[in-house]
Amino acid sequence: MLKVPYVTGYLSEHFGDDGFGTLSGYEARGGYRGLRQALDTSPEDLIELLKSSGLQGRGGAGFSAGMKWSFMPTDSDRPKYLVCNADESEPGSFKDRILLERAPHQIVEGILIAAWATGAEKTFIYIRGEYAFPADQVDRAVAEARERGYLGAKVMGKDFAHEIVVTRGAGAYICGEETGLLESLEGKKGLPRKKPPFPAQYGAFGMPTTVNNVETFSHVPHIVCKGADWFRGFGTEKSPGTTLFGVSGQVQRPGLFELPLGTPLDEIIFEHAAGLLEDRPVKGVIPGGMSMPILPANQLDVPMANEFLRERKTMLGTGGIMVMDDTTCMVRVACVISYFFRDESCGQCTQCREGTGWMNSIVERIERGAGEQSDLDILLDVAGKMEGQTICAFSDAAAWPIQGLLRHFREDFEAHIRGKKCPFPGSFEL
Amino acid sequence: MPRITVDGEIIEVPDGRTILQALDDVGLLMNGVDIPHYCWHPKLSIDGSCRLCQVEVEGIPKLQIACNTSVQEGMAIRTDTERVRKAREGVMELLLVNHPLDCPICDQAGECKLQDYAYEYGVEASRTREPRRALKKNVDLGSTIKFDQERCILCRRCVRFCSEIPGTGELRVFNRGDASVIDVHPDFPLENDYSMNVADICPVGALTTQDFRFKIRVWFLEDAPGICTGCSNGCNVHIGVANNKVYRYVPRRNDDVNDTWICDSGRMSYKQIGGGARLKEAGVRGEAGRLENTGYEAAVREAAKRLRSMIEEHGADSVVVLASAHATNEDLFTLRRLSDGLGAGADGVAVVQGKSDALLIKADKAANAAGARALGFGPAGPVLDRIRDGRAKAAIVLGHDLLDESHLGGTEALEGLDLLIVLDVQQSALHKVADVVIPVRHAAEKYGTLTNHAGRVQRVEPAVEPAWEAWSDGEVLTLMGQALGLEGFEDGYDPAKISEWMSERVSAFAGVHLRVVGDQGRPLPGERA
Incomplete structure (x- = not known):
């Protein structure tokens, strides 16, 4: 079974x-x-x-x-x-x-x-x-x-x-x-x-x-x-059919849910995945696998189809939904994501090879409490340079999540920089 | 021929080519149209990875890489917009994130594309606060090349070169992402006949030659155009000169001869120009049996005088003439006229044979074997036979290739000659038995032309002056001709005039001479080269 x-x-x-x-x-x-x-x-x-x-x-x-x-x-x-x-x-x-x-x-x-x-x-x-x-x-x-x-x-x-x-x-x-x-x-x-x-x-x-x-x-x-x-008959006019949404993260019932495209994200999280553990509030949701930009808690009404997700500057990707509750440090999320892309870049194109490493170094430094306000502009600038200029879409996929995190959770980054340490509890190994 | 518009200028370019290829074909790339690039090289496959050559193509929303975008009739390209400038700046900044910026101690400084483009297209200051990648320094990839992994920008030209040109594939990219490094496999060093070309195509100071590195800063060098004399391929070179000393050869592009390459042994043959093995003193063997320095011109006149008395005693038939395939067409045309004017018993040319391959290296180990043959110098055999059997009493010998195992294998057979006149660039065992020894100039020290294996006539000109008295062979032979009272030597030796005369007199050279061959050479009539 x-x-x-x-x-x-x-x-x-x-x-x-x-x-x-x-x-x-x-x-x-x-x-x-x-x-x-x-x-x-x-x-x-x-x-x-x-x-x-x-x-x-x-x-x-x-x-x-x-x-x-x-x-x-x-x-x-x-x-x-x-x-x-x-x-x-x-x-x-x-x-x-x-x-x-x-x-x-x-x-x-x-x-x-x-x-x-x-x-x-x-x-x-x-x-x-x-x-x-x-x-x-x-x-x-x-x-x-x-x-x-x-x-x-x-x-x-x-x-x-x-x-x-x-x-x-x-x-x-x-x-x-x-x-x-x-x-x-x-x-x-x-x-x-x-x-x-x-x-x-x-x-x-x-x-x-x-x-x-x-x-x-x-x-x-x-x-x-x-x-x-x-x-x-399934899905939306522009995105017909069902798809398999894989829900993971801090939810009661993580799993695989075949649903019509266009199903609202909050329905998937709160009905099918039965809401968050300990009924904690959502902080952010990655809607379609790690390379897709994150959505904040106030945008969970979005129907899960590209034509709607694009308006929120993200995409359906592979339908892998990752739910994060209010205890999540978004700088740590950035560390995990940027490390993954640094490690997995093939290294052919300049922007991707050097950009993934540079972004990862910066967000890890911010997490350690050694960040500076100017680092945030550099992160966005580097992500911009990595977008749409390389052999394949990997470089975009590495840039988008960082852009998304800074778009919706800049406060987390600034709190690290101001306080010169990570304000979130628990330990996090870089 | 499609017409494309580049920054508003209409240019006609060859069909079926990418933007960079087409601009290179018509000679405009980095020479009117500036599209900086690292991974693209005209003689290697397209890689498309450095992303520096991005341009705007009308009708396509994203920037396109010029190295891999095919030209099409009516295509409009912009290389000078803000978007393009920002993209270049972005690539330059990212390339410098991990570069050590050690230009003051880097031997590439002055001819470094990273340095050049950083000045031209880069940002002013570094924004990185992270430590730069620490990688291998001062690595011997093989016997010819030093590698600095930290300076490498991973354009992978060297990797493609080894796979595509010599086909030996020693270099590879190991690991991935920003851990990518270029290296050799264990126990499989970079050793091939063309290995040093990787230093030429490396845009940065990652790959340098053991031979040239730290010898001199490149901005002190002046480049003189020259021809490699290592074999009959006639690879075009830049001769790097400072203070009248040759420091290196690097290949000079000639798509009809050597593309952008040169073999390692040819590259190292520059050492013959100023090396310790040069013949520097003219000498005449005196009564005591020793070579005596009587002065240069006096030695030439003495040679002519002794030759005249040999002819009077034994007849012109007793004289043999051996040409050198290292001498220029003009030298050899002068020798041809001297030989004919004297009515010598036999003449020919000794050419040393060696290894060859399908790429550049040719079996004739001299630059002008084809020229000598075109001027009627046949195989050395009949000449050597006359020396061995005693019919020859006097010999005029250019160079010392007759000493090779494939010809005489030593000086023994020459001891029977009553008169041996030697004109040579290098010292050799010939001087022990020669009666008159006259130092002459290397091809990098004189005007003239050389005919390569395929019949292409290419120009040489003086890159350096010998620090001792030495004339070109043609000049020496002209004075001898005058001293012997032969016809056709009255006007002296002017290589350009002699060359033109040769092209009128010798049908093989019809219309081809020093003043018309240009810096890329010209094929002899009837030759495809």
Whole structure:
């Protein structure tokens, strides 16, 4: 049985059911009907279906999945590949892990439909190295699907060949960035590639490639079975469907909750996650994994969809919600976040390599009580220099949370500087 | 040819290139259009990581890196806006966060791009209060290169160079983020035939050559254009000179010859110019069997006098002439005319062979082997045969390459000659048996042209003056021709005039001479080079 609390939707309906992870259990609950249906549909119509469903990528950037599929060249005789990005490493996110563990066939089915739609002959599932148990589940599901004839030279007896290769990461956050992933997949150091060329032209092993997140693939069979209108029945007009919100932090019932996009943040925290421990007040909430800017307590009414979150200068990211109560020192939060990004920067681009380290040094100095008022301007200035100027979005992801913390919790930083020490109780090891 | 607009000026550029490549192709990069850059290098793959070359491209909201953005018809670029300036300032400040700023004791100072760009595009003062990264100092990466990890700005040019040019891949980036460092693997030092180029392309003082570091501050050096004489590739070099002394060669870009590279042994061949092995005194062997210093011009005249009496005694047929592939085309054209004018029994050229590769290093270990051949100097064999079998009584020999194992292997065979006249740049065992020894100039000490392996004629000019009396071979041979009363030597030796005359007289050189080859050389007619 799954131990974390969850709220069910179409993705997670059978999560509590141990048989769902096996091929027979998955099929008994309607699995692979979407693939059967897709193979009777033309690739063009499938891509149109995906576009009209409005499914946004669930890996963090929120780009239209149907558009992404349509970028794959149709006139190329080179082999085309798909990559399933299962390198879930964003602190605060654990949705893909549960999907991999509980519903691997849902992913495999989504991959096969995408493969048919894009003409891909092979898919690489790149799984975070630490995800040993999830990887075992995927290995097993792939073997079952192959044995059943859902993979191989004739998928479901049709004139369509597909193979899935499961590979494991080796422990770098940056390998979740799609081109860093491709480098790592090829056996090289995970350094994101400069663009152009984009993966759809020059991806894995130089071949046209589409990279989608685990959850993105998981939505696909449902959209094929039930249609775009059904899918648009969930969520908001601009952000249709459900998503898996992972709630952690000082809440009564941390867990994974499948809810329509646009569900208000306070509903997620106070209803689904049952409010804060000891009923303490909220101080701040990171809405979508650690790289997304924090929201203060007075903004919890925001509907959890990008069009609303952008107005609050943050984004949905991976839907990993981290709740912090009023005892939280936001400078310590800044220390943890900036250390993470300092440690995980690949080091290619100047701004990111040097900026992450500099920001981390400054916030740690402020926490130690040696900060100066001018440090806050420097932090914002450095974060500004790191934004939008680098090969990949990592540098932005490192800059945004610091900007968010200073936007909403500048007082915490100033209190450290004025008092020349951390005013919060407890010890914190730098 | 797409037309792009750069800061309002319309420029026609080659198609299929990125902005930096295209501007470099038309010679405007940093020479009219200033787009500072570190990781980009015209002869290496695009890295796109230093982020210094960002420019505004009309219609694209974000700044774009000029190194990786392809030019398109009608593209409008701005390099001079406030946004671009702020972005450059940002990169410069961040690059300096961990740089030791030890310019006063850094050997790169004066030719450091970090220093240059910090002055030009940087902020005035450092805002960091944190200690700078402490990393490895004074590291021997191999036998040629010293490394200072703290000064490195991780542009990774050196890493790409080793992977892409010699293909040896010794250098790598280890670790990640601000812990990234460049280093070699254990037991796999930086040792390849081109290793010292990494010091040239390193924009900062992280990589310096063992040979040049701390010899002299670079602002005391003057650069003279020259040609490396180590082999027949004819790599173009800047000769670094101060106080009439050569301190180094660094490659001078010539996309038709050596791109921006030079091999290590060629680079080190500058040492021959001022080295202790130079031949400095003219000498004539006297009655006592010793070489006596009779003065320079007197030695040349004595050589001519003895040659005349040999010809009177044994006939012109008894004279053989051996050219040097180290001499210029003009020297050798003069020798050709002397040989023909005398009616010498045989002439040829001795060329020492050595290792070669697919990149720059050629088997002919002399700069002008192709020129000598074009001027009709065939293999040395027939000349050496005449010396061995005694038909030759007198020999005029330029250089000492005939002593190589592949030719005579020693001086023994020469002992049978009645007269041996030697013109040479270096000392050698020849002087033990020579009757007249005349020091001549190195290619870096005279005007002239050299023909490389591919038939490209390239100019040399004096970078330094020898501190002793030495003429060019052509000048010595001209005086000998005059003394012997031969035709065509009356006007003396003016390299430019001789060169032009050669281009009229020798069909292989038609239209190609000193005054027209320019600083990038010119191929002989019919040569692709």
